[in-house]
Amino acid sequence: MTRSADTPTTRALARRLLAYEAAEAGTAKADTQAVCRVCDKLRRPLTTLAGAAGFRSLLARALSLAKQESPLLGAWEVKPDGSLQGLNGEAAQPGAVLIAQLIGLMITFIGESLTLRLLHDVWLDLPDSEVKFERNESK
Amino acid sequence: MNEQTKVKINQLSTGVPGLDEILGGGLPEFSFNIIAGAPGCGKTTLAHQFIFANATVERPALYFTVMGEPALKMLRYQQQFTFFDAAKLNNAVRFVNLSQDLVERGLQGVLEEISKQVEAANPSIVVVDSFRTVLRSEMHEGKDLAVQTFVQQLALLLTSWEATTFLIGEYSEPEVRDNPVFTVADGLFWLFQQVDRNSVVRKMQVMKLRGQASVPGLHTFRITAAGLQAFSRTLGLLGQRKTFGSVKRLSMGIPALDEMMGGGVPEGDSLLIAGSSGTGKSLMATQFLAAGIRAGEPGIAAVFEERPSEYTARASEFGLDLQTPLAEGRLEVIYLRPLDLSVDEMMQEILDAVKRTGAKRLVIDSLAGFEMALAPAFRADFRESLYRMIFALTAIGITILSTLEMPETFTELPFSSYSISFLTDDIIRMRYVEIDGQLSQIMMVVKMRRGAHSRDIRQYQITTDGIVIGERFKNYVDLITGIPQPLSVLRAEETLLNRKA
Numbered sequence: 029m030t031r032s033a034d035t036p037t038t039r040a041l042a043r044r045l046l047a048y049e050a051a052e053a054g055t056a057k058a059d060t061q062a063v064c065r066v067c068d069k070l071r072r073p074l075t076t077l078a079g080a081a082g083f084r085s086l087l088a089r090a091l092s093l094a095k096q097e098s099p100l101l102g103a104w105e106v107k108p109d110g111s112l113q114g115l116n117g118e119a120a121q122p123g124a125v126l127i128a129q130l131i132g133l134m135i136t137f138i139g140e141s142l143t144l145r146l147l148h149d150v151w152l153d154l155p156d157s158e159v160k161f162e163r164n165e166s167k
Numbered sequence: 168m169n170e171q172t173k174v175k176i177n178q179l180s181t182g183v184p185g186l187d188e189i190l191g192g193g194l195p196e197f198s199f200n201i202i203a204g205a206p207g208c209g210k211t212t213l214a215h216q217f218i219f220a221n222a223t224v225e226r227p228a229l230y231f232t233v234m235g236e237p238a239l240k241m242l243r244y245q246q247q248f249t250f251f252d253a254a255k256l257n258n259a260v261r262f263v264n265l266s267q268d269l270v271e272r273g274l275q276g277v278l279e280e281i282s283k284q285v286e287a288a289n290p291s292i293v294v295v296d297s298f299r300t301v302l303r304s305e306m307h308e309g310k311d312l313a314v315q316t317f318v319q320q321l322a323l324l325l326t327s328w329e330a331t332t333f334l335i336g337e338y339s340e341p342e343v344r345d346n347p348v349f350t351v352a353d354g355l356f357w358l359f360q361q362v363d364r365n366s367v368v369r370k371m372q373v374m375k376l377r378g379q380a381s382v383p384g385l386h387t388f389r390i391t392a393a394g395l396q397a398f399s400r401t402l403g404l405l406g407q408r409k410t411f412g413s414v415k416r417l418s419m420g421i422p423a424l425d426e427m428m429g430g431g432v433p434e435g436d437s438l439l440i441a442g443s444s445g446t447g448k449s450l451m452a453t454q455f456l457a458a459g460i461r462a463g464e465p466g467i468a469a470v471f472e473e474r475p476s477e478y479t480a481r482a483s484e485f486g487l488d489l490q491t492p493l494a495e496g497r498l499e500v501i502y503l504r505p506l507d508l509s510v511d512e513m514m515q516e517i518l519d520a521v522k523r524t525g526a527k528r529l530v531i532d533s534l535a536g537f538e539m540a541l542a543p544a545f546r547a548d549f550r551e552s553l554y555r556m557i558f559a560l561t562a563i564g565i566t567i568l569s570t571l572e573m574p575e576t577f578t579e580l581p582f583s584s585y586s587i588s589f590l591t592d593d594i595i596r597m598r599y600v601e602i603d604g605q606l607s608q609i610m611m612v613v614k615m616r617r618g619a620h621s622r623d624i625r626q627y628q629i630t631t632d633g634i635v636i637g638e639r640f641k642n643y644v645d646l647i648t649g650i651p652q653p654l655s656v657l658r659a660e661e662t663l664l665n666r667k668a
Contacts, residue, residue, distance in 0.1 A: 073257075077239040079232075079266045138242045141253050149257050 038135070042066075042127035045147075046120065048154055060115045063123035067112055070130060073146045075110075077138075084110040090129035098122040176378050179331060182220025182250060183213065185397035185515070189371075189386050191379040194354070197329050198377070199322045201298070201348060203338040204358035209369065209390050210335045211236065213358070214294045215245050216394040217333070219252050222259040226291035229284055229330075230262045233269055233277070235297040238262035248394045261288065269301060274317040277301055281321065285328050292331050299336030302348065315347040322351045343374075353377040359385070363544035368509065371397060387509040398511030401559065414617055417528070417566055419451070420458030423636035424595075427612050427621040432593060434527075436617065437557045437567045439590075442597030443575035446608060447629045450485060451595075452530040453478075454633050455568050456498065457487040464527035465497040467520045469513070471536025475500035485633045499524050508540045510552035514559065521565065529560060533570040554590050575599060575649065592616040597627075600649050602640075609646060610636070 049062035049069075067087065074083040088106045095101045100122040103114035115123075134143040178193030187193045194200070194217070202210045214230075222228035232238050241262075245251050263284050268276040285293065295301065302314055325332045334348065340357075343349050355375040361368045369388050373381040388397040416431035425431040432438050432455075440448045456466040470478050478500050479489040492498035499520040503513060520526060531537060538549050545552060560567055569591070575598065594613040599606050608627050612620040623639040624646050643651035 074239075076262050076264050077242065078237045079264045081266075082237050082239065082264075137239050139246060142242055142246065142256060145253060145256055 035132075038128040038131045039124060041147075042124045042131060045127060045151065045154075046123055048151065050120075057119075059119040059123060063115060063119050063126065064112055066123075066127050067130075069150045071110060073150060074134075080110060084108070086133055087112075087130060090126055090133055093129045093132075094122065094126040098125045101126065178379070179217075179221055181213075182216045183388075183395045183397055184393075185386075185388070185399055186395070188399045189373060189382045189397055190376060191381045194331065195376070195378050196331055197326055198353040199326060199332045199351065200334070200354035200356065201338075201352045202333055202335045202356050202358065205339075205360065206337055208358040208360050209388070209395055210337075210358055211241060211296060212245070212248065212390060213356075213395055214296065214333050214335055215241070215248070216250050218260055218292050218294065219250050219255060221331075222255060222290075222292055224258045227259050227261055227288055228292035228294065229288055229290040230260065230294045230296065231265050231281060231284075232262060232296055233265045233298070234300040238264065247392070249392055250394045261290075265295075265301075274301070274313060278317060278320055278324070282324055285324065285330065289328070290330050292333070293325050294333045294335065296333075296335040297337060298334035298348070299338060302336075302346070318348050318351050349375075358388075361544055363542060366542040366544065368542045368544045387511045389512065398509060398515050400511065400555065417455075417464070418458045418462065420454035420456075420461075421451070421634050421636060423625070424451075424610075424634070427623065427625065427636075428593070428595075428615060429618045429620050432566060432568075433615075433617045434566055435561050435564050436592035437561055437569070437590065438593040438595065439569050439571055440595050440597065441571045441573050442610075443573050443599065446597040446599065447627070447634050448570040448572070448597060449481075449532050450629060451597075451634055452532050452568050452570055453482045453485070453487055453489070456528055456530055457482065457489065459528040460489070460492045460497055465492070465524040466528040466530065467499045467501060467517060467524065467526045468530045468532060469501045469503065469517060469537070470530075470532050471503060471540050472533065473502075475502050478502075485631060487633070496524060499526070503540055508542065509545050510541065510549075510556055513537070513540075514556050517560065521563070527564070527566060529565050529567045531567065531569040533572055535572050550590070557590055573598075598647075598649060600646055600651055602643070602651065609640065611647075 045066050046062045049065040050058040053061040053065060055061060071083055074086060078086060084106060087110060091101065091104060091106055100118055103116060104112060105114050107113050131143060177196040179196055180187055180193050202213055204210050218228035218230065246253065265277050265280055268280040349355060352375065357372045357374050359370045361370060370385040371388050372385050382399050382401055384400050386397055386399055388395050415434040417434055418425050418431045440451055442448050456468060459466045468478060479493055482489045489498055493500060501516050501520060503516065517529065538546055557567060593615050595610060596613050597608065597610045600609050609624050610627055611624045625639055626637040628635050628637065640646055642654045644654060644657060645651045
């Protein structure tokens with residue numbers, strides 16, 4: 029199921045964030061770590077806006093939506109503390125689906141403008157051009 | 168203490184149109200305030216409007232949320248308002264969630280977290296939403312002192328750090344007596360929603376404000392796409408009564424009527440035109456406005472029973488061009504028919520129009536339409552509201568002409584069904600009379616507070632040139648009853664009686 033806020037543009041943004049974090053991690057399991065790093069970095073602003081329980085709920089909802097699309101997410105779970113577990117095997121593609129759904133939820137609630145502002149604040153060292161929606165992408 | 172030695176309290180603009188005036192100039196800087204009221208009455212929006220108007224990157228606003236509405240949802244809804252500035256988010260306006268601190272560490276945890284955040288951010292404004300939630304978690308037997316200590320420490324902390332503070336809570340009025348936070352607070356703003364029949368009216372009251380004189384009483388406010396807009400009961404016009412060296416007379420646009428009024432209506436007067444349906448009240452009002460336009464006096468027509476285009480079209484049927492001054496900004500036609508209007512909003516509309524046009528003349532056509540446009544809650548106070556409005560507007564030199572429809576009675580001549588004659592300086596009464604088997608129209612100047620006037624009862628006609636006043640009815644008595652008697656008949660009866668005697 030593709031929700032209104034889960035678009036090719038959010039997918040592209042999710043992939044850029046994961047690629048950036050994978051490069052930063054630079055380990056053997058860079059893809060898996062990248063997913064965890066993106067979620068952890070989103071935890072702070074989302075906890076501020078929705079509380080710890082709120083963040084966990086949002087991540088769980090994003091995972092639920094992502095699982096409908098990607099069978100590779102079958103074993104992934106959100107722990108009570110809001111962290112992810114069960115990330116075995118291929119993580120890049122399902123991770124992008126999950127992060128895109130999470131960003132999509134943010135857009136649904138607070139709109140694209142504020143979501144991008146929050147992402148900018150989190151990934152300060154990421155070039156502006158990376159944290160934006162590519163309007164000319166094919167949909 | 169003299170002016171030089173006493174501390175000067177800076178006043179912050181609230182960002183809410185009309186509220187600074189109610190507060191007595193603005194919100195005292197570093198004050199510790201409570202915004203109270205039932206759910207949905209606009210507390211959070213008021214706080215947001217204030218922070219977006221005042222917060223800067225150097226001196227940001229810290230918005231602490233506790234348990235209730237999370238910031239995520241606040242942002243979702245508050246960004247719909249035009250005052251919301253996304254560029255300020257996370258730099259000038261920062262949200263902090265205290266729910267976990269409260270759950271895990273209680274009041275002490277909340278105080279520690281607020282201290283930490285305040286010391287790190289050096290905020291100029293702090294909001295805790297909802298503060299009632301914070302206290303309710305500890306408000307039970309044996310904890311009174313702990314709550315009181317917490318409130319005291321928080322107030323000291325935030326004042327010491329030079330922060331202007333708002334504690335938001337869904338308090339009920341009986342809590343004012345027992346809750347320690349109300350004692351500590353410098354300012355207490357209560358927001359209400361009053362339901363009367365099918366309409367809802369929003370009102371606010373400044374129940375307490377240390378250090379300055381606020382305008383007492385309940386003030387109407389609205390929430391629109393621009394946020395809150397408040398309407399002071401006085402609109403800042405009290406005490407500004409304009410004094411006239413000599414009384415200038417304004418033409419009514421009907422020469423014979425000017426003559427009857429001793430030269431026209433005195434500038435700054437409130438004139439009431441009372442009469443039954445079809446007697447020409449609205450036409451007289453239109454002629455009054457048109458005469459003002461011709462004399463270089465811009466005007467405003469507040470109409471409730473027809474739209475501006477209909478109003479100017481009807482005037483043109485009588486050879487009065489209101490369309491040109493309307494297009495040129497020398498005339499404004501205010502059409503209000505929302506059915507939940509307050510007199511204060513009406514006044515604000517008129518005052519805004521006065522500022523735009525420099526109006527000297529105002530027509531309210533009609534008082535009955537005005538009353539109907541008000542929310543039921545305001546109708547009960549219509550006379551008192553009308554008094555405030557007329558006083559405030561004439562105080563700034565506006566000459567007001569109001570029309571009032573009267574039920575026609577053929578046994579008496581009431582001047583007004585509202586008993587508002589005391590509110591007006593001058594009264595003209597128009598009515599039908601039966602003369603020789605025909606319906607005729609008469610008018611008379613009943614009252615002129617500031618001068619002599621004709622006592623004549625004159626007949627008049629409505630023509631394509633407007634109202635044309637004729638001669639005095641000399642050969643009739645009991646004209647004001649509507650069923651006059653020819654003088655000749657009475658004299659014949661008298662003669663007959665004298666003969667019998």
